[in-house]
Structures are given as C-alpha cells and as structure tokens.
Amino acid sequence: MNTRFLAIPDLSGTPSVAVVVDVMRAFTVAAWAFARGAEKIVLAGSLEEALALKAAHPGWLALKDGPAAPGFDLVNSPGLLRQADLGGRTVVQKTTAGTVGVLAVGEAPLVLCASFVVAEATARLLRGHESVTFVVTGEDGQADEDLACAQYIARRAAGDETDPAEFLHRAGTSRAAAELAEGVRQGVHPDDVALCLELDRFPFAMVARREDSLMVLRPQ
Numbered sequence: 001m002n003t004r005f006l007a008i009p010d011l012s013g014t015p016s017v018a019v020v021v022d023v024m025r026a027f028t029v030a031a032w033a034f035a036r037g038a039e040k041i042v043l044a045g046s047l048e049e050a051l052a053l054k055a056a057h058p059g060w061l062a063l064k065d066g067p068a069a070p071g072f073d074l075v076n077s078p079g080l081l082r083q084a085d086l087g088g089r090t091v092v093q094k095t096t097a098g099t100v101g102v103l104a105v106g107e108a109p110l111v112l113c114a115s116f117v118v119a120e121a122t123a124r125l126l127r128g129h130e131s132v133t134f135v136v137t138g139e140d141g142q143a144d145e146d147l148a149c150a151q152y153i154a155r156r157a158a159g160d161e162t163d164p165a166e167f168l169h170r171a172g173t174s175r176a177a178a179e180l181a182e183g184v185r186q187g188v189h190p191d192d193v194a195l196c197l198e199l200d201r202f203p204f205a206m207v208a209r210r211e212d213s214l215m216v217l218r219p220q
C-alpha cells in the first residue's frame with residue numbers, strides 16, 4: 001500500500017482514497033454523535049452555512065468547535081456530547097480543521113473520516129487499496145495526534161501487528177492534548193483528551209459522500 005501523509009494546504013489533485021484524520025476532536029466527536037444515535041452528519045464549510053442548513057431543515061442540530069454560540073446546539077467536545085440524545089437526528093458540524101479537510105478532498109471516490117476511536121474499522125476498509133492519502137488536518141499537518149493516528153491506521157491497514165502504545169503516547173503528549181487539558185481552548189470537557197485516546201471504542205468507520213449538494217458523513 002502506497003501511503004502519503006499530507007497537510008490540507010499540500011493537497012493537490014484528487015486522491016483515489018483519502019483518510020481525513022482529526023483526533024482532537026472533530027472525528028472523535030463525530031463518532032460519538034453516531035454512537036448517540038445520529039443518523040448522519042453534514043459537514044459545513046462555514047458557521048454561516050451551518051446555521052443556514054439548520055434553518056432550512058427543521059430538526060437538524062448545529063455543532064461548532066470553540067465556545068457555544070447563538071444558534072448552535074452542540075459543541076465539539078466528546079465529553080459534552082456523550083450524554084446527548086441524538087436518536088435519528090442530523091447534525092451539521094463545522095470545526096477548525098477536520099471538516100475543512102473533508103471538504104478539501106470531497107471529490108475523492110472514497111473519503112473516510114478517522115480518529116483513534118474508529119481506527120481498526122477504518123483500517124479494515126482500507127485493506128486492498130493500493131494508494132491512500134492521509135490528510136493530517138491539525139496545525140497545517142504538524143499536529144502529532146493526527147499524524148500518529150494516521151501512521152497507526154496505515155500500519156494496521158497494511159496488516160502489520162502494531163503496538164498502539166507509542167502512537168497513543170504521541171497523541172497524549174501533543175500540543176492539542178496539552179491545550180485541551182489546560183483549558184486554553186473553549187467548549188472543552190475535562191474528559192476530552194482521554195476520550196480521544198480510547199482506541200477502537202467504536203466498531204464502525206465513517207464514510208463521507210456527496211449527497212446532492214452536501215458532504216454527508218455516515219457510519220459504515
């Protein structure tokens with residue numbers, strides 16, 4: 001399997017298979033939303049678009065990162081989301097990095113959104129593909145929690161028996177983990193970092209596809 005690990009700005013052309021990685025916290029949150037019953041997640045390009053989509057679809061819920069804001073129902077925190085009842089609901093998600101990454105590769109034939117909580121299920125879907133582009137969404141490709149997760153999934157997709165400890169340690173000692181733990185970032189729960197490091201917490205992968213004019217994420 002040929003693998004590339006790219007930052008969002010370094011993407012050029014359309015990969016055949018793209019894995020968009022955001023451990024802290026967009027795609028840990030997305031997985032929790034599905035675990036709490038969400039039917040689908042629509043990935044928005046801006047906060048304004050998220051609110052417009054919510055207004056146009058009664059019953060949809062809007063989710064953003066950072067602090068809560070008028071019109072938004074949820075924040076990008078697994079610790080806060082894990083109690084939510086999202087049965088059958090559609091969530092519109094807009095964050096700083098993860099959702100931007102998906103929209104950047106949206107035309108690829110296969111787009112997976114990944115984090116440690118869905119690592120093995122993601123790796124399973126990648127097996128048999130010749131070439132995979134991992135999008136390291138955080139800090140212009142420098143976010144070690146995302147790179148570590150991408151590298152771990154790549155190893156597992158290649159069938160390598162891999163000890164996850166070093167990858168999880170890198171994520172747990174990353175800048176994002178420190179800033180979340182220190183409360184530098186807003187819209188945070190004290191359990192967020194630990195929840196982002198729960199390897200294979202969920203048995204499903206997450207596939208993004210264009211549905212009409214929207215980029216829609218669903219569990220698979």
Ligand SMILES: O=C(O)[C@H](CS(=O)(=O)O)OP(=O)(O)O
Nearest residue numbers: 024025026065095096097098
């Ligand atoms: O919500 C997050 O953790 C980040 C934004 S920040 O790091 O909190 O400022 O966004 P994401 O797109 O989930 O990396």
Ligand SMILES: [Mg+2]
Nearest residue numbers: 022024025138
């Ligand atoms: Mg992130």
